[in-house]
Amino acid sequence: MPELTAALETIRPELMNVTRLFGLPESVWDEPVRYRMDTEETPEKYIITFTDGTDSATGEAEIPSDPDLRVQALHRRRAARRLCKQTLYDLCRKTTGIHPPWGSMTGVRPTHLMLEALAEGLTPEDAIERMVDRFDVLRPKAELLAEIALTQRKLPAPGDRWIDVYIGIPFCTTRCAYCSFSSGEIGNGRLVPPYMNALEKEIRGCAEILRRSGRTLRALYVGGGTPTALPENDFRRLMALIAECFPGALEYTVEAGRPDTITREKLRAVLDAGVRRISINPQTMNDRTLKVIGRAHTAAQVVEAYRLAREEGIPHINMDVIAGLPGENEGDFARTMEAARALRPESLTVHTLAIKRSSRMSLENAPLPDGEMTARMVAMGMETARSLGLVPYYMYRQKYMAGNLENTGYALPGHACLYNVDMMEETSHVLAMGAGGISKRIWPEEGHITRAPNVSNIEEYIRRTDEMLERKREIFPEA
Numbered sequence: 001m002p003e004l005t006a007a008l009e010t011i012r013p014e015l016m017n018v019t020r021l022f023g024l025p026e027s028v029w030d031e032p033v034r035y036r037m038d039t040e041e042t043p044e045k046y047i048i049t050f051t052d053g054t055d056s057a058t059g060e061a062e063i064p065s066d067p068d069l070r071v072q073a074l075h076r077r078r079a080a081r082r083l084c085k086q087t088l089y090d091l092c093r094k095t096t097g098i099h100p101p102w103g104s105m106t107g108v109r110p111t112h113l114m115l116e117a118l119a120e121g122l123t124p125e126d127a128i129e130r131m132v133d134r135f136d137v138l139r140p141k142a143e144l145l146a147e148i149a150l151t152q153r154k155l156p157a158p159g160d161r162w163i164d165v166y167i168g169i170p171f172c173t174t175r176c177a178y179c180s181f182s183s184g185e186i187g188n189g190r191l192v193p194p195y196m197n198a199l200e201k202e203i204r205g206c207a208e209i210l211r212r213s214g215r216t217l218r219a220l221y222v223g224g225g226t227p228t229a230l231p232e233n234d235f236r237r238l239m240a241l242i243a244e245c246f247p248g249a250l251e252y253t254v255e256a257g258r259p260d261t262i263t264r265e266k267l268r269a270v271l272d273a274g275v276r277r278i279s280i281n282p283q284t285m286n287d288r289t290l291k292v293i294g295r296a297h298t299a300a301q302v303v304e305a306y307r308l309a310r311e312e313g314i315p316h317i318n319m320d321v322i323a324g325l326p327g328e329n330e331g332d333f334a335r336t337m338e339a340a341r342a343l344r345p346e347s348l349t350v351h352t353l354a355i356k357r358s359s360r361m362s363l364e365n366a367p368l369p370d371g372e373m374t375a376r377m378v379a380m381g382m383e384t385a386r387s388l389g390l391v392p393y394y395m396y397r398q399k400y401m402a403g404n405l406e407n408t409g410y411a412l413p414g415h416a417c418l419y420n421v422d423m424m425e426e427t428s429h430v431l432a433m434g435a436g437g438i439s440k441r442i443w444p445e446e447g448h449i450t451r452a453p454n455v456s457n458i459e460e461y462i463r464r465t466d467e468m469l470e471r472k473r474e475i476f477p478e479a
């Protein structure tokens with residue numbers, strides 16, 4: 001079968017990602033498919049034409065060759081896929097008149113491409129040009145990327161000798177309407193004691209794996225879920241365990257996402273364990289929206305949690321907010337930003353709501369703002385961050401984001417969260433504990449990652465902790 005035709009048969013999901021960039025419904029891929037696809041191969045070239053009614057776009061690419069047939073096959077597959085995606089992108093651009101903010105970038109990490117360009121020796125200006133020319137990225141987005149890449153290059157470089165640690169607490173007080181994690185509601189707390197026992201076993205086992213692997217702890221992150229949803233005694237036990245088993249990290253973070261779970265005693269436990277960075281996340285400072293999205297707290301509780309954390313002397317508080325929440329307009333988002341300016345977090349992460357189309361049904365009574373309004377909210381988030389002296393240091397994109405925008409983390413100079421950067425760039429080994437945690441061994445030379453996932457079901461995790469530990473011993477053997 002001609003290579004281009006073969007590529008077309010396997011990349012339907014990637015082509016769907018392209019049409020999604022233009023807000024086209026997934027039904028354009030139902031049979032009979034909306035597009036006609038005509039392919040042609042000469043000895044030197046792949047040629048493809050996508051046709052939509054009377055509009056069409058044609059793309060051509062040279063067929064790569066290499067003395068190593070395996071490498072040649074790989075390069076040819078890549079070239080054929082890229083050509084199909086790019087040509088469909090050109091056609092959609094023509095038929096819809098839409099210019100997606102991140103151009104034709106799908107399934108790639110934008111910062112990764114920028115870091116690669118800089119590593120090749122391009123100046124930031126030339127790297128920006130490359131993003132604009134090659135991927136049709138809007139210039140302000142390309143400039144944002146360059147700024148982020150330059151900040152990241154000042155951080156301690158990752159490498160084989162380092163390892164990050166993640167500890168997951170899969171409990172929350174209530175479930176947010178947009179949640180995509182496997183966390184459950186803590187309910188009557190029945191699962192907490194057996195979960196904590198299993199986790200302690202895994203933490204002690206992993207401390208041993210880390211020591212025997214001969215590597216050095218880099219950044220430690222306690223996430224979930226909401227770790228502070230644990231009862232005080234369990235939370236203090238967890239913090240003490242971390243201090244005992246994982247001393248000496250370059251950075252420690254504990255998610256304290258829900259303000260209604262934060263108490264003075266928990267904040268003291270955090271500080272006693274040597275943790276200096278926590279995250280208190282309002283998502284929005286509008287009580288009406290908080291109710292719609294299923295968070296059982298008020299904006300006033302957020303203010304109170306910040307006051308308490310400051311009083312106890314937490315030096316670094318991160319704030320997460322979401323642009324594009326159901327029922328919100330620019331005025332609502334402006335109120336959230338006003339609160340951010342008053343609370344002065346050391347870092348601010350501006351997310352864009354990502355929600356699968358199917359979930360939108362449940363939000364009928366609170367319509368989602370459109371892509372353009374969400375884009376203005378995201379811009380407002382950036383202005384607020386800059387007015388607080390924060391600079392962008394990491395960003396990532398997800399499927400189904402409103403307006404095909406992005407999530408961007410801003411921090412005061414010297415306050416970039418190493419763990420966040422490591423996760424987005426996938427340049428650091430990760431030893432992950434707790435239900436749903438995914439350990440990763442990075443093979444930079446091969447461009448490959450070996451993953452050892454923990455089961456995400458809490459009860460199963462409790463039963464199978466030994467097996468989870470064994471999976472990690474296999475990918476991080478004794479040095």
Ligand code: SF4
Binds near residue numbers: 174178180183224
């Ligand atoms: S706080 Fe986070 S993990 Fe918990 S329900 Fe909300 S989105 Fe999910």
